[in-house]
Amino acid sequence: MGVTRTPRERWIEQGLQALAAGGPDAVRVEALAKELGVTKGGFYGSFADRDALLQAMLDTWERESTDEVIDRVEREGGDPKTRIQRAGVLTFSGDRLLPIDLAVRDWARRDEAVAERLRRVDNRRMALLRDMIGTFCPDADEVEARSLIAFCVAIGEHFLAADHADRTRAEVLVRAADLLLDRPTRTTAPSSEDRPGHRPGR
Amino acid sequence: MGVTRTPRERWIEQGLQALAAGGPDAVRVEALAKELGVTKGGFYGSFADRDALLQAMLDTWERESTDEVIDRVEREGGDPKTRIQRAGVLTFSGDRLLPIDLAVRDWARRDEAVAERLRRVDNRRMALLRDMIGTFCPDADEVEARSLIAFCVAIGEHFLAADHADRTRAEVLVRAADLLLDRPTRTTAPSSEDRPGHRPGR
Numbered sequence: 001m002g003v004t005r006t007p008r009e010r011w012i013e014q015g016l017q018a019l020a021a022g023g024p025d026a027v028r029v030e031a032l033a034k035e036l037g038v039t040k041g042g043f044y045g046s047f048a049d050r051d052a053l054l055q056a057m058l059d060t061w062e063r064e065s066t067d068e069v070i071d072r073v074e075r076e077g078g079d080p081k082t083r084i085q086r087a088g089v090l091t092f093s094g095d096r097l098l099p100i101d102l103a104v105r106d107w108a109r110r111d112e113a114v115a116e117r118l119r120r121v122d123n124r125r126m127a128l129l130r131d132m133i134g135t136f137c138p139d140a141d142e143v144e145a146r147s148l149i150a151f152c153v154a155i156g157e158h159f160l161a162a163d164h165a166d167r168t169r170a171e172v173l174v175r176a177a178d179l180l181l182d183r184p185t186r187t188t189a190p191s192s193e194d195r196p197g198h199r200p201g202r
Numbered sequence: 203m204g205v206t207r208t209p210r211e212r213w214i215e216q217g218l219q220a221l222a223a224g225g226p227d228a229v230r231v232e233a234l235a236k237e238l239g240v241t242k243g244g245f246y247g248s249f250a251d252r253d254a255l256l257q258a259m260l261d262t263w264e265r266e267s268t269d270e271v272i273d274r275v276e277r278e279g280g281d282p283k284t285r286i287q288r289a290g291v292l293t294f295s296g297d298r299l300l301p302i303d304l305a306v307r308d309w310a311r312r313d314e315a316v317a318e319r320l321r322r323v324d325n326r327r328m329a330l331l332r333d334m335i336g337t338f339c340p341d342a343d344e345v346e347a348r349s350l351i352a353f354c355v356a357i358g359e360h361f362l363a364a365d366h367a368d369r370t371r372a373e374v375l376v377r378a379a380d381l382l383l384d385r386p387t388r389t390t391a392p393s394s395e396d397r398p399g400h401r402p403g404r
Contacts (some may be wrong), residue, residue: 105361106308115363122364141387144366145377148359153351156358159307161317162324164346175347185343 008046008056010036015057020099024107027054058117061100065091066124073128080132081181084150087128092154102158126151136182150180210248210258212238217259222301226309229256260319263302267293268326275330282334283383286352289330294356304360328353338384352382 005013014036018026029050033040047053069090073083092098108115129147137143153176157169164172178185207215216238220228231252235242249255271292275285294300310317331349339345355378359371366374380387 105363108363119363119365122362126364126366141369141374141377142381144369144374145381148362148364148366148374149351149355149378149381151362151364152358153354154358155361156354156356157350159357159361160324160350160353161307161310161321162328162350162353163321164328164350167343167346172343172346172350175343176351179344179347179351 007038007042011043011046011053012056012060015053016061016100019057019103019107023103024054024111027057029053058104058114061097061104062117062121065097065101065121070124070128080135081183084129084132084181085177087125088150088154091125092158098158101155105155122151133181146180153180209240209244213245213248213255214258214262217255218263218302221259221305221309225305226256226313229259231255260306260316263299263306264319264323267299267303267323272326272330282337283385286331286334286383287379289327290352290356293327294360300360304357307357324353335383348382355382 011032014032015027018028018032018035027050029043030040033043043053047056069087072090073087076086077083078086090097092101104114104118108118126147129150130143133146133150134140134143137146153173157173175185177183213234216234217229220230220234220237229252231245232242235245245255249258271289274292275289278288279285280288292299294303306316306320310320328349331352332345335348335352336342336345339348355375359375377387379385
């Protein structure tokens, strides 16, 4: 995202923030106008109606979650195991994409069109995982199982309230990634880059 | 649960159904009374107020999700790998506990007391996983990582929209369980008992 946004992009961004915070019902043109400090009338210069905004928001989320992540992972290089981990960090950590992703997942339970789009996004993510895990795992059934597990850990750990006694969640996630990616266990302290899908401050 | 319920139990059960379907805001005394076909006044014979109902609902969910699952798993016996799988099936499949569990998880994001209770429940589940995985895995760090992964798969797979080409989700989950539990891969078709945490019809 550029620093300077068009009015249309500002509505989309504010809409995504509202979605992340309160679900699709929180995406109300009047409330967004107030937050943006503009009049409600300006909205209709950029969008035909609220539904057009919702579509544009989903388009933005889909592009950022797939093409932009994949482009960046390819650009930054590294071996497949490093690239998997980077894709996970880009998608499921940080303050921006993760809360939108979880809100879209919740929305998809009640809206068939959103469910269809989520399926497309998740299928692209699974394809990426399969490709990378397939570089070191020769059994196609096992590649599929490891890809499913990796994806479930990236999402599921945000829903899990359990503690880990004298270990931090980040430490346990590093060991889980070692198992999934068939890596030798490391003994050094994990860096923040090693924390797949961990939201800061949780 | 017995077939015959006290009035108090009927309010709790109806409240849990409302929570599963629409979150805590959907738990409204008037709506529950209508669904139960009784007057709103009867509510106050069983509960001091709505908050008392919410507490009783959470008590019921906690007891069913922990003590009752653990009792049943112990009673039915089997080796640790069978018992883990049975605990997962009892907790995360079927129509009753899973939707309540996901609703409580969502609620916990906005309510500190619910978050505290969820932490207690998840910690008991993690303790069970650790005990059972510890029977065949000698490394404590790896036990923790495998327990986290197993729990994340049980929850996360319900949020995942990805397809698996010519495999069913159930087949991929069986292979994932084989990996997690360090079991030899099976070649026979999976029975429904082998589907950890899979909700029918999804």
